[in-house]
Amino acid sequence: MKQFIHSYRELDQAVFENCAIADWPEAKLLLWNNKLAQEIDLPEALRQQPKLQCDLLSGQTSLANSSSYALVYAGHQFGQFAGRLGDGRAHMLGEWPTSTGSLVDLQLKGSGPTPFSRGGDGFCALGPALREYLMSEALHALGVPSARSLGVVSTGATVERDGPTGGAIVCRVAQSHLRVGTFQWFAATEQHPVLAKLTHYALKRHYPEQAAGVKQQAGNSDSAAALALLDAVIDKQIQLLCHWMRIGFIHGVMNTDNCSIAGETIDFGPCAMLGSFNPSAVYSSIDRQGRYAFAQQPAMMNWNMARLAESLLPLIDTNVEAALDLARPLIEGIPARFDSAYYTMLANKFGFSDISAGQQNNPAELRSLIDTMLAAMAKHELDYTLSFRQLTKLLAGELDPKAQDQLEHYFSDSLHDWLGLHGSNLQECGERQLARQQGSEPGKEEHKHDSAVALMRANNPELIPRNYFVEQAIEQTLNQTTKTQGLNLIQDYLSAWQRPYDKQADQCELLQSKADFDQHYRTFCGT
Template sequence: MSLVEAREPFALDVLDTGLPEAAYERVAPTPVQAPELLRLNRPLAAELGLDAGALASPAGVEVLAGSRVPEGVSPLAMAYAGHQFGNWVPSLGDGRAVLLGEVVDRAGVRRDLQLKGAGRTPFSRMGDGRAALGPVLREYVVSEGMAGLGIPTTRALAMVTTGERVFRQRAEPGAVLTRVSASHVRVGTFEYFARRGDRETVRALADYVIQRHYPHLAEAGAPYQALFEAIAERTGELIAQWMLVGFIHGVMNTDNIAISGETIDYGPCAFMDGYHPDTVYSSIDLGGRYAYNQQPPIGQWNLARLAECLLPLFSEDEEQAMDIAYAGLDAYARRFDEVYQQGLIAKIGLSERREGDVDLASDLLGCMAEQRADFTLTFRRLADVAGGHAEADEPVRALFGDATAFDGWVARWRERLAAETRDDGARRAAMRAVNPAYIPRNHRVQQVIDAAEAGDMAPLDELLTVVARPYDDHEALADYARPPAPDEVVRQTFCGT
């Protein structure tokens, strides 16, 4: 695997990263017919130390499309396995993605650059290795929306159309996404080797992850135990952050869980409109395994699969190794509860946590679930409700078909606010800082896809503007905060493969 140190996009220094060779296959991306730059994320390019002008040039677009490989770079596809909807699949891997290499960004952090939709690899099986424009647009918008929300995520550097068609349910325009990640090592990467009994590669992979993501653990007395607990805590924090903004990943297979603690693989994902804990959007999640309220226990289930891989590294004593694994799973649960509960009470404007505050916030969620009140706007509009003026409640009440339960809740909430020391203005500002006005709503993403396929990029630019700064007011684009009308509701999202 190569590390590319970027000064300009085509003359790159190559360094050795130490990723075990068994974890990848060398493969070049497949050239496309007529690459055309759809969008370049110039702020991200600057953050990475890349020359945006050169990337947007014809030669740069060829690189972003996979039609040209920078000198000295040796691309690869990573191997991994995974549990998909609870079922073991022994061989998966990057079937339509090619990792060009890594850049050291301006903060000194190493990050992968990967082309998604770059053609067949040794892991493609029966797939064509390509991506359709719709899923590429979805990942670009939603991943940048997650970044705007401040949630760890892969990023989108560029979208390039290929001039070719791909065939899914229908013929669709082809596209390539340039994805940026802290790394692409997954729980499924460890499973790939552990299930083959390859302990040495599991150990080498763990050492690589420590060196890359958790270097402070290198000198720990029990580094592999410390590694598992650190991964568990990061994962718990990440999933709590998803829950606090109403995000549903949609396909939390172990091959879609990054060891770095980033959100990765935006397939049939969605942000909730009307709140209900059992909400599912993914067209392939027929049993609701990855429903909104199932994400916390599934996160722990996935970590248990990682623990199984690491047991021989924890201890030669089987009982002691199991105790270490359970301790790491407990660390996940504690961190999830800590972040989620603190975030939940912050969403209702409480700064001085007291007994009963989490129950108060949970009771609001119960009212919202009964009436399918809009998740995002309920909390955002609650920020504007004055502590002692019931007439200001109307914008929130309007989100409930029957506001009786909400009226009872808001009276209890005002009683609790009276015990806060900060004033109403400070509370309002704090609530607006944690409750976004804008999310990449499903119907808006679909409108972007439909418009882009017709050659109209204005909806994409407008949506990216608001989700990049979701906590701000955008008066000219205020309609993007609106929930979907009944005829705009998107009830299912789809995997792009």
């Protein structure tokens, strides 16, 4: 019979604290992710019985060999080292082996106080639990590496935040809950043997190929493992940030305790989505200085990776200067690595398979064109998602003349330059649209942009979890008189958001920008 394992807890007693989950006799099942339950191969009986699902999500019953413990870690919060943090309102149940042989953590958030609660109540309000469920599943569907949500239960308890509100528990599913702050704690407290165990463990669990390479090397295995882990995590973080920038996601609280070693999006408290393209966009109410603004996120990723490197220095070499000489090239190399990945991502959004845009073109010219078109989006406050959707339709010959004229007005000469790189022009796009309206069959000439259009559709979502609709679903669920409607709305929205790259009808409500709403929108951490 399949059961939880506890490889992380068995690593060392210093990495966790055993603690009991609070008793929740009035827990009620609100949301259950049966698709995810099937993907991670949870028992079929559990997938069919809501009572068992509710009991699992509230921690009142267990799968075989589950436990309850909180993880210890430190972290920088908005640039300031906060010392020991740890799971103040989360309990790990264990690592569940999937049918593919990989492990996923199952963790309950909002399940009660732990030794790390620091005076907090250990609870989670219903609103933040619903937000995490909505956003994590929407990001996963968008192709963004992300922790997932197995379900949400209401606890029946009243939680005091800005005022009284209902309590809830959300069950997180992640590759692991190791974070930069985990390594910071054991470095800061000079628990170097534990730091070494942690490094080898993380490398073996998340980067087995690199772990195998380290094993084959002669010399200091701790040093080799630390450098290999740092390099691998940097690569994953670069990939993650490119996905965030691709879809217009703003995390809102990129503290080192929220930076996953596995390269997944974790902690959805104050996150938001870009509507109008504004590189300086900040929605988090606690980010008063704009540290984690949309365009600042790559620099903050770099900063977080520097903190990881600092934590690993004791393993890299006992001589600090020698350790710095080995780690510095990896940190200093991040901007160039990110720049290459970032412009490749943007080239794909504009329909080019790589930044060279064809052998006959200068990569610098395409970069300049991309920058010019993004600057036009910012100047005219164009909707980020809809702008790329319209550009895709223009290249496909599917955009109506009025919208085509608007694009020409906003982008001016850069639109002609972009079409020119694709071997087309506005007149040809208009003629293809006219031919489609008249029911003409496209010929070979009309197929010449198919691969570019397909690339754009694969990288530019039609639907994103827009802030207005996320808040609408949450607010209706919090309102007792519309709670059932709110839960139905969540399911309806998620059903649409599970197909974010499918062509949608223009009149689909979820496509529409709510710019006026975003202008005054603020998100909150929820703690």
